[in-house]
Amino acid sequence: KNEVEQSPQNLTAQEGEFITINCSYSVGISALHWLQQHPGGGIVSLFMLSSGKKKHGRLIATINIQEKHSSLHITASHPRDSAVYICAVRKNTGNQFYFGTGTSLTVIP
């Protein structure tokens, strides 16, 4: 069983919709990382958080350490948000990140 699970695996939304992507993990962590991978393959960092909530533009990330769960929200979605969104966790021990398999988002105009 993967230590990091994301849901849904695939998501299609209409432009303007509010989107939520979930990440659950089964280990103690020191930080959680949300990443975006565009169709061309490049991976960019969106957020890194260890508690609470972070916001950047239309993107909001929250984390609940007790429930071992994080969510990535996109408000007023746009076709350019179409990408794969990846959750990764850094365990309390060691220097390694462990990755979910990603959520593929398609936003239709």
Added chain:
Amino acid sequence: NAGVTQTPKFQVLKTGQSMTLQCAQDMNHEYMSWYRQDPGMGLRLIHYSVGAGITDQGEVPNGYNVSRSTTEDFPLRLLSAAPSQTSVYFCASSSWTGSYNEQFFGPGTRLTVL
């Protein structure tokens, strides 16, 4: 800043050939790592380094070697390529400020082993 650069972008090898994937960063980051990305699986760590002269194995190290002689460079060597090593390879780096910060990724190398 160029960020994290990787070469080549694409490579085709025959089984048994060896090659080196290059990775460099100009952000003076202590931590560098190599991942492979396969369909239906999350990124998996191959090797990582926490500074020049220090490397360690990740989740899937077999068939790969690394070295870190400078802060900037972290090459990945395939000793004898196998079809199972067909994948997309990403190099990443991050800084240390009491704990490791967000990772910056290179553009990836798509490797096919025939």
